[in-house]
Structures are given as C-alpha cells and as structure tokens.
Amino acid sequence: GDSVTQMEGPVTLSEEAFLTINCTYTATGYPSLFWYVQYPGEGLQLLLKATKADDKGSNKGFEATYRKETTSFHLEKGSVQVSDSAVYFCALGGGSNYKLTFGKGTLLTVNP
Amino acid sequence: DTAVSQTPKYLVTQMGNDKSIKCEQNLGHDTMYWYKQDSKKFLKIMFSYNNKELIINETVPNRFSPKSPDKAHLNLHINSLELGDSAVYFCASSQADYGYTFGSGTRLTVV
Numbered sequence: 001g002d003s004v005t006q007m008e009g010p011v012t013l014s015e016e017a018f019l020t021i022n023c024t025y026t027a028t029g030y031p032s033l034f035w036y037v038q039y040p041g042e043g044l045q046l047l048l049k050a051t052k053a054d055d056k057g058s059n060k061g062f063e064a065t066y067r068k069e070t071t072s073f074h075l076e077k078g079s080v081q082v083s084d085s086a087v088y089f090c091a092l093g094g095g096s097n098y099k100l101t102f103g104k105g106t107l108l109t110v111n112p
Numbered sequence: 113d114t115a116v117s118q119t120p121k122y123l124v125t126q127m128g129n130d131k132s133i134k135c136e137q138n139l140g141h142d143t144m145y146w147y148k149q150d151s152k153k154f155l156k157i158m159f160s161y162n163n164k165e166l167i168i169n170e171t172v173p174n175r176f177s178p179k180s181p182d183k184a185h186l187n188l189h190i191n192s193l194e195l196g197d198s199a200v201y202f203c204a205s206s207q208a209d210y211g212y213t214f215g216s217g218t219r220l221t222v223v
Contacts, residue, residue: 034211038153043202043216087153093212098143098167100204100212102155 002027006090006103021075023090031092033073038087118203118215135203144186149200
C-alpha cells in the first residue's frame with residue numbers, strides 16, 4: 001500500500017538557518033504530494049502541493065519538488081523564522097484515492 | 113466563514129459513555145473524512161465518505177459509527193468510550209486534487 005517516510009525530528013534551528021525536511025514515498029500510480037503544517041494547538045493547514053512529476057510547489061518561502069525518479073518531495077526553506085516553529089507533515093493522495101496518507105510528522109523548533 | 117467546522121473543540125468524558133462529534137463543510141466538496149491524531153502526532157484515516165456514501169473504513173472498531181446526512185455533514189458517534197480513544201479527531205473535506213481542508217480538531221479525553 002501507499003506509504004510516506006519523513007525524517008524523524010525534532011529539528012532545532014537558529015533563525016535564518018536553511019531548512020530541509022526529507023520526505024520519500026511509495027505509491028501505486030501517480031499520486032499528488034502535499035506538505036501540511038500544524039502550529040501548536042491548531043489544525044492542519046495546506047502549505048504546498050504538487051500534482052505531477054517535476055512540479056514545484058511553493059508558499060511562504062517554502063518549496064518542494066516532486067521527484068518521480070527518487071520518489072521524493074523534500075521540503076526546503078532558505079531562511080527560517082521563529083514563527084515557522086510547527087509540526088510539518090508530508091502526505092500523498094488525491095484523485096480517486098479518497099484519502100491522504102501522512103508521514104509521521106517532523107517537529108521544527110526555530111530559536112531566535 | 114469557517115470552511116470546515118467541527119464541534120465540540122474539547123470533550124472530556126468518562127469511560128463507557130457515548131459521545132458524538134459533528135462536522136460541517138461549506139466548501140461544496142464531495143468527499144469528507146475523519147482522521148485520528150494520536151499522542152505522537154501520527155495521523156491516520158478512519159473513514160471517508162463521497163457524496164454520502166462510505167468509501168473507506170480503515171480497521172476502526174465498530175464502536176465508531178460515522179453518519180453523513182448530506183454531503184456537507186459528517187458526524188462521528190462513539191459508543192462505550194475507552195481510555196485508548198483519547199486523541200485529537202480531525203474532520204476534513206476535499207474535491208478532486210484541489211487539496212484537503214481540515215477542521216481545527218476535537219480533543220477527546222477519556223477519563
């Protein structure tokens with residue numbers, strides 16, 4: 001079945017550092033790929049998505065590229081802020097799949 | 113305007129009780145879901161409904177019963193609550209590949 005593996009956290013960075021959170025997937029067919037963010041005490045918000053190979057999703061300085069050859073969708077940001085502290089989830093799904101399959105989440109803490 | 117709203121936000125109840133969580137979406141989406149997030153933040157799908165029809169039922173105990181009176185509503189009823197049911201429950205909706213919109217969650221604590 002479908003599965004998502006993302007790097008274990010927690011990740012602790014200083015403000016303005018470069019961020020990478022690795023995500024790889026196993027799926028049949030051609031899923032859409034997503035990154036969701038969960039701020040403390042809140043629900044999940046869609047951060048960015050890509051629906052086909054080589055698509056790049058971007059939002060709020062974050063970006064991720066759908067790499068079919070390496071089955072990856074790594075999240076990157078060039079300069080993190082304290083306000084980026086949250087749990088980040090990689091997920092796959094869409095179309096007739098009728099569900100999102102999530103990775104285990106990565107807790108990011110950014111210190112001033 | 114809240115896109116996916118679920119109530120209540122917090123629910124504290126005793127073991128053995130029966131409780132319900134309600135969810136409504138005003139996005140016109142065809143598909144609605146219930147997800148469970150455990151204490152380690154892991155998210156797992158429980159149910160998926162498409163146009164009021166049950167599509168996915170992922171090995172959830174039959175104490176959990178979803179009900180979709182129309183495609184804008186998906187409620188979750190839980191019988192005979194157990195300590196292990198304590199979690200955050202998220203409702204979500206989607207339409208094709210346009211992404212999934214989540215509610216703000218219901219934190220259920222069983223004591």
